[in-house]
Amino acid sequence: MYPDLNGKVAIVTGAGRPGGLGAAIARKLAEDGVKVMLHDLGTTKGAMAPGHGIGTNDDLEAVATELRALHPDIATYAADMRVEAEVEAMVAATVERFGRLDILVNNAGVGYLFGPFVEQTQEKWDTVLDVNLRGAFFAMKHAIRQMLTQDEQSGWGRGRVVSIGSRGSKSGSALTSSYIASKHGLVGLTRSVAIEMGPQQINVNMVCPNHVTTGLGAWQNEYMASMRGQTIEEYLEAMRGRIPLGRVGTPEDTANACAFLCSGQARYITGEAMNVSGGEEMH
Numbered sequence: 001m002y003p004d005l006n007g008k009v010a011i012v013t014g015a016g017r018p019g020g021l022g023a024a025i026a027r028k029l030a031e032d033g034v035k036v037m038l039h040d041l042g043t044t045k046g047a048m049a050p051g052h053g054i055g056t057n058d059d060l061e062a063v064a065t066e067l068r069a070l071h072p073d074i075a076t077y078a079a080d081m082r083v084e085a086e087v088e089a090m091v092a093a094t095v096e097r098f099g100r101l102d103i104l105v106n107n108a109g110v111g112y113l114f115g116p117f118v119e120q121t122q123e124k125w126d127t128v129l130d131v132n133l134r135g136a137f138f139a140m141k142h143a144i145r146q147m148l149t150q151d152e153q154s155g156w157g158r159g160r161v162v163s164i165g166s167r168g169s170k171s172g173s174a175l176t177s178s179y180i181a182s183k184h185g186l187v188g189l190t191r192s193v194a195i196e197m198g199p200q201q202i203n204v205n206m207v208c209p210n211h212v213t214t215g216l217g218a219w220q221n222e223y224m225a226s227m228r229g230q231t232i233e234e235y236l237e238a239m240r241g242r243i244p245l246g247r248v249g250t251p252e253d254t255a256n257a258c259a260f261l262c263s264g265q266a267r268y269i270t271g272e273a274m275n276v277s278g279g280e281e282m283h
C-alpha cells in the first residue's frame with residue numbers, strides 16, 4: 001500500500017480486458033485510492049484489429065464494475081491509440097471528469113500479429129508499431145502537457161508515466177520482430193522523455209514483464225507452441241526452466257511494480273526500464 005497515491009488521478013490504457021495486465025494495474029491503483037480512467041479500444045476498428053486481443057465496450061464496463069467496489073471514482077473511455085485526436089480527447093475527458101491527471105500507464109498493446117520475418121507485411125508492421133509505440137507517444141505527449149499545467153506535489157513530483165514494455169524491450173526473439181522493435185523503441189522514448197521532463201519533476205519509467213499467461217499471453221502460448229510443434233504445457237515447462245524464480249509472471253507482479261513506480265517511494269527513479277521477469281532478464 002502506498003498512502004501517497006490516495007486521491008491521485010490516473011489513466012490506464014488497454015485496461016478493458018478482464019484478466020489482462022491493464023485491469024490488474026488499474027485494480028492495484030484503485031486499491032490505493034487512485035481515481036482511474038480505464039481506457040480501451042472498445043470495438044474492433046479495421047482489418048488489423050481482430051476480435052481476439054481487443055477489449056470491447058462490454059469488457060471495459062465489466063472491469064469498471066469490478067473496480068467500483070474498490071473505489072467509486074472509476075470511469076471508462078474508448079479511444080484508438082493510433083489516432084492522436086482520440087488520445088488527446090481521452091486526456092481532456094479525464095481532466096473534465098476528475099479535475100487533473102497525475103499518472104499515465106501506457107499499457108495498450110498489440111502482441112498478436114506474429115509470424116516469420118520474411119513474411120511480415122507493411123500493414124501488420126505498421127499496426128504493431130502504431131499501437132505500441134506511436135500510441136504511447138500520443139498518450140505521453142498529451143498527458144505530460146496536462147501534467148505541466150499542474151503544481152508540483154511535495155515529496156511526489158508533478159506527474160508519473162509508466163509504460164509497459166516487455167522482456168522484448170531488452171532481448172530479441174523469433175517470429176515477433178515488429179513487437180520486439182516496438183518494445184525496444186519504447187525504451188528509447190522513455191529514456192529521452194525522462195531526461196527532458198526531469199527538470200519538470202515528471203518521472204518517466206517502464207515495467208518490462210516477461211511472459212504472463214493471461215491476456216495476450218494466452219494467445220501467444222497457443223501460437224508459439226504450435227510453431228514449435230509442442231503442446232502448450234511443453235512450451236510453458238521449457239519457459240519455466242529458463243526463469244530463475246521458476247514460474248511465469250502474473251498480472252499482479254506487473255501491477256505491483258507499476259504502483260511502486262507511481263508512488264513517492266520511487267521519487268528518485270526515472271528513465272528506468274524495470275524488469276519483472278523472475279530473473280529471466282537481467283539487463
Ligand SMILES: NC(=O)c1ccc[n+]([C@@H]2O[C@H](COP(=O)([O-])OP(=O)(O)OC[C@H]3O[C@@H](n4cnc5c(N)ncnc54)[C@H](O)[C@@H]3O)[C@@H](O)[C@H]2O)c1
Pocket residue numbers: 013014015016017019020021022040041042049053054055056079080081082106107108109110111131164165166167208209210211212213214215216217218
Ligand atoms: N501478456 C504477456 O505475456 C505480456 C508480457 C510482456 C508485456 N506485455 C504487455 O502488456 C500489455 C498488456 O498485455 P496483456 O497481455 O494484458 O494483453 P491484452 O490484449 O489483454 O491487453 C492489451 C489491450 O490493448 C488494447 N488495444 C489494442 N489495440 C488498441 C488500439 N488500437 N487502441 C486502443 N487499445 C488497443 C486491447 O484492446 C487490449 O485490451 C501490452 O502492452 C503487452 O505488450 C504482455
